[in-house]
Amino acid sequence: MSDTATKPRLETPLAHLGLAARAEKPDTARGVWANEAIPLSVTVLRGLATDAAFLAPATEALGVELPTAPCTRVSRDGRTVLWISPDEWMIVADREQGSDLRARLAKALAGQRHQIVDNSGGFTLLRLQGRNARDVLAHVTVFDLDRLRGDRVVGTTIGKATAHIFAEPGGYGLIVRRSYAEYIWAFIERAARPYGFGVAPSGGPPVAPAPVT
């Protein structure tokens, strides 16, 4: 067996852009700092929010309650649960947590109406930080960013692709599909050009939202 076969190499969708090599410590000289997060686990959980037999064991297994208010998220202990639709949540966590998390969910939900899907390879998390992060988002998405504060998350468009966007302290997180990641990155980089654009070091899973003032 060859060497490559024994040491699997895990690549994020933008790995080939060499962003790590371009990364710098963010400063105020440039208005926008962006990067792609390290590989994360993304789990899609489907079930009916009205179904207590689903909701209670799912919450128990996750250690995080599933948000049932539309367009909100809950982040705790490195795990973030995003409300996607009335019967869909996306759970973002460290890559290593993924299989254990799915196994616990599967066990807890056995026999209940539900679906658990590992979509870790299908998404990536992009981050926009810096004083002009909001300006750049206003260029690329139609959503009213005044309404994207605190624990809000929204599924919307970026250019001609889709993303789930949420606020994080200092900026925004964007969960995008793998195959569209390069287009979205290029679209954002283009929009950011007038403000000064830098590549920040990679981050981890989403962090808890800042309280709304």
Place this chain on the structure above:
Amino acid sequence: MTGSRYEHENARIDFSRSLSFSFDGRSYRGYEGDTLASALLANGVRMMARSFKYGRPRGIVGAGAEEPNALVQVERGAVTIPNLKATQVELYDGLRAFRTSGSPSLSFDLKSFVGPFTRFMPAGFYYKTFHVPWMWRAIEPVIRKAAGYGEAPRDPDPDIYDHVHHHVDVLVVGGGAAGLLAATIAARAGLHVMLLDEQKELGGWLRSAPSTTIGGLPARTWIDARTSELDGLAQVTVLRRTSAYALHDMGLVEAVEQRQDHVAPDGRDATAPRQRLHRIRADRIVLATGAIERPLVFGNNDLPGILTAAAITTYLNRYGVLVGQNILLQTNNDGVYDGAIDLARAGARLTIADARSEIDPGRKSRAEASGIDVRTGHVIAHAFGWRAVKGAKLIRIGADGAVLPDGGDVVVCDAIGSSGGLSPTVHLYCHDGGRPQWDENRLAFVVPEAGRAAAGIYCAGAVTGAFALGEALTQTAKVANEAVVASGKSRVTLDFDLATDELAHAPARRIFRLPDGEAEGHGKKAFVDFQNDVTAADIHLAVRENYRSIEHIKRYTALGFGTDQGKLSNVNGFAIAADALGKSIPEVGTTTYRPAYSPVTFGTLAGAHADATFEPKRYTAMHPSHVARGALFEPVGQWLRPWYFPKDGEDLDAAVRRECLAARNSVAMMDASTLGKIDLKGKDVREFLNRVYANAWTQLAPGKCRYGLMLDENGMVMDDGVTACIADDHFLMTTTTGGAARVMTWLEKWHQTEWPDLDVFMTSVTDHWATASVVGPKSRAVLEKVCPDVDLSPSAFKFMDWREGTVAGVPARVFRISFSGELAFEVNVDAGYGRHVWEALMEAGRAFDITPYGTETMHVLRAEKGFIIVGQDTDGSMTPLDLDMAWAVSMKKPGSFIGKRSFARSDTARTDRKQLVGLLTDDPDVVLQEGAQIIESWPAALPVPMLGHVTSSYWSATLGRSIAMAVVKDGIARRKPDGVAAGRDIVYAWAGGKAHKVKIVSPVFVDPEGARQNV
């Protein structure tokens, strides 16, 4: 000297900063703050253009978006912009502008010699030539050469553009007195406000009327107070140089901001946009778009030096330019008098011809006290001059409009300003369906004062017909507070006074076309629309030729077309048409106001949707590997898939031959990641699949796969793919690459709207799984090297089985399915490992010379097996039976499935429909053209009945000959023994004038027994 500078403190010109510029090859000087138009007028330039049809000398008429004549080309090379209005081009040092009409030169224009023959070029001239085909053919090239103005740039645009989305409580369009007041009120109410103005500074008409006072403050002080307050408020955004050009449903306004057009090209910031498109979604919109003065229509009213009176006033007060020394103002209303006094004070000799017999004595005496010669009851019969106006013949008219015999006079002058009253800028109000109303008292199409509050649209100031400043401010305060209250805020009480020092306005005289004592068409040409050379006589002619609708009259005469969209001409045109038709103006109505209010560049509309970010390109996880191996790519939907992998200068055919033979004889590999993949889970998932697929899914065991055809309600094939049973309640469906989103939506639609009771969830996993398809007799040997924990032996891992295991150290699902007819394994892994696994498989296959292949080879391999591609061999009108795929339809399964009922329709059930067949050409070297028509015999008399067409056609390296697939009427019967015996299997494929004899055969050309994939 006809134009000159008049420096005064209210001019928005920095007289300390002189700028040089050129027009039509000659150098001039202007000042910071000038427009190209004001600077040219200050330099005494009169003629700037030749007219569209007659080549007549033309000069500046207006001072803004209404300008019809002074269209210039700014700069040369890649940054050049055609047809800008000189009135809207801000001057910068070194600006180069060029004429866009006049050939061979401005002063010598060939078209002008046509003048005497213009009776041969009447309204509707083009249409008339259509009646005689040879005439249009002869004249078209001449017209095309003569028509048009500037030239589009030939080089790629070096500028960048972007879009911004805004969400505000109140959007105020227009930064004149009304807009400033409305924005102030909304902002003081605590609302999030955006204010747009197309000029570089706020103030609107107040900048042209500096001696006006509001609440005792001079106009300029009042503007400064409002502006500094608004600029200082965090909840207010003021965008200058920003023109709102469209208003759409749901409170969406689009506006273009000129961010760098006022900067010399070499001084522009290349990293910043030249223009920005703002998409503003507002809960409430206040239209304070003001009004534009319309000229009066009289003989030779197009001579250079004849402007609107408002423009002459604006050039003096805003730009410090005295357009002429001897100025004749022709009016039918009070509006010109204040400006006339300013002009007289600046040193011009003024004559006012007022069409009214009586005017307010106070107004008259005030004018006369300024030395102005006021002649009531007078109108211009015609002006004279050629390249510049030299004077006008005045006549006296009575109250009934009749020309009076006595009086009249020749006034020598070097500039004429005319005012027929104000036309409210109603465009935005009308973009989403609103209609303006004719106000006979104000002689204007106005928008209702109440706006359309239910739709969130409010109207403030002159746009409602409130032409007097005091009236406009009072009305604005009322309307702005209505918008505030509707927004849930408290009414704002102003702490400043809105009283003005205006004289009361007396009524205007209802007149549009000034009489000259002659029948229409017999006097001097009196222009209604300058840009399109439409005269009053043209409109009369159109009516005589029985055009009754104003929309038809517009199109027949070209009234209101062009870059100015009739801002000066429309109302005069409507009124003259009404007169000719013997109807009232409201009966005639207006033409339709559509976006854009003023021209918008394509670059701005495109924004960042250009170049590399024009359209999303989707990439698979293995893409860098394909690039490294020199693949050429083809777009499939938004995906970029390897097309073929040329080696050593191979062309497409050579590479595909090599790739095909590798797959058939050894091993080859394709990236199949782009196929749509949907994870389905729930206890009713089998029932769900039974309903959405034509075949049965009840019995498929875990570990097994099955091919399925998905039909629409009409029983037509819409997608196909292999679906695997993961567990009793868990399936993985694959779709075509291009059909993934459509299928996902389709499944969700049926589940959510028709079968919500079914316990099934579906989630797209297209992007999660990366798929390498290892194809060929040696594929098992390759897999064995990297997949230690799956028994790959033929007995343990059969065709259409799938297994979970480890490939190259990564958890994988391996499917033994084949789109080539060969032994094949599809390896699916988390896309994060996709490239790693691809490289590991390439390494493992090195001993067998494993060959990467692309979509072209995939197409050939599948066609050799007669496998369809939905969308290529089908077109939305093919049933499974048409495809000879009855085996993929289960009419016996319990319940129904989508499309089943349609099989009973007589048209679907008949047996002679177009059916999928294989074709073999008589000459094995001929590769048919895809799309070639199938005909019964050749040669044949035209028209030939068409039996069908070629859907797929390739060279088969495996067979050493060409193969093709086609849909042919009654095709299946033709290739059965009876058909062959009757000779019905021999037909012709016709394309491009040539027909090839072909034989209809089974579409399965290679290995009909399926032995190769079952090893």
